[in-house]
């Protein structure tokens with residue numbers, strides 16, 4: 001459904017000189033500098049996939065999404081969305097896709113949600129039966145009823161976001177791009193949005209590309225992860241494979257029959273030793289949890305043990321910080 005080949009985008013950024021003379025020079029002879037935002041990335045997305053597109057601030061996520069939706073023209077490389085080049089076939093492409101930019105509204109500020117949706121129906125030429133079916137589903141799944149007749153400017157952020165998301169799905173698009181769809185939402189509204197996305201994907205096989213800084217969105221909604229850093233795609237794979245690739249560290253808590261003070265192990269480092277419980281950090285590629293428990297129980301009677309899987313949020317933070 002989406003083919004991205006060698007995609008590259010650079011912006012031209014005006015450099016500002018200091019002082020009054022600098023300001024005058026800027027007017028007469030501005031200096032421009034290249035800013036590479038996306039550097040030759042490649043990926044394909046199949047129908048029905050839910051892909052999390054993540055990366056630190058300024059890494060090139062929004063720039064990529066803008067090229068996929070036809071808002072920006074690539075400086076080099078190729079994008080095909082449903083067989084169309086988005087920046088050349090903007091209108092045709094727009095009929096097949098839905099878009100939510102969390103920071104911007106696509107609804108009409110002074111119109112009630114009801115009227116905005118009617119306008120979308122007209123713009124996208126949605127047949128009555130499909131519109132009514134979609135609308136009823138969204139009203140139910142996103143609890144739109146309580147503010148359906150309220151003008152957008154009077155809505156809270158959470159209410160507006162739910163309406164924005166509904167608007168993006170009204171014309172049954174085959175692909176939906178969501179840029180920070182849960183930004184500023186409370187935990188209940190976040191959960192509502194996530195289960196809505198899962199439900200629509202399951203029922204209609206809608207392809208969803210989601211950029212977010214909320215790792216719960218990624219864990220709960222996405223099957224696949226694309227990670228970009230400084231414009232370079234650094235990971236493309238299933239969530240499990242991300243954990244396997246970056247999640248080499250494991251923590252095991254072993255409970256002994258009685259306390260073992262000053263205990264040392266050659267196969268890992270002791271994080272804590274309180275009461276009769278010892279917490280050990282180890283590298284799974286060097287030693288298995290079974291081996292640790294076997295070795296320990298040979299020396300001291302073991303009562304219980306608990307193995308912690310690495311948290312995806314922790315792993316992603318490590319990658320962003322360059323520690324992994």
Ligand SMILES: Nc1ncnc2c1ncn2[C@@H]1O[C@H](COP(=O)(O)OP(=O)(O)OP(=O)(O)O)[C@@H](O)[C@H]1O
Pocket residue numbers: 011012013035036037055056057058059060061062063064
């Ligand atoms: N219109 C623009 N003109 C010049 N530079 C830009 C423009 N838009 C983005 N950039 C730069 O391109 C780089 C990538 O920006 P982009 O908005 O794609 O990042 P992002 O991953 O979406 O960031 P965030 O998570 O903060 O939203 C950044 O260094 C940014 O400063």
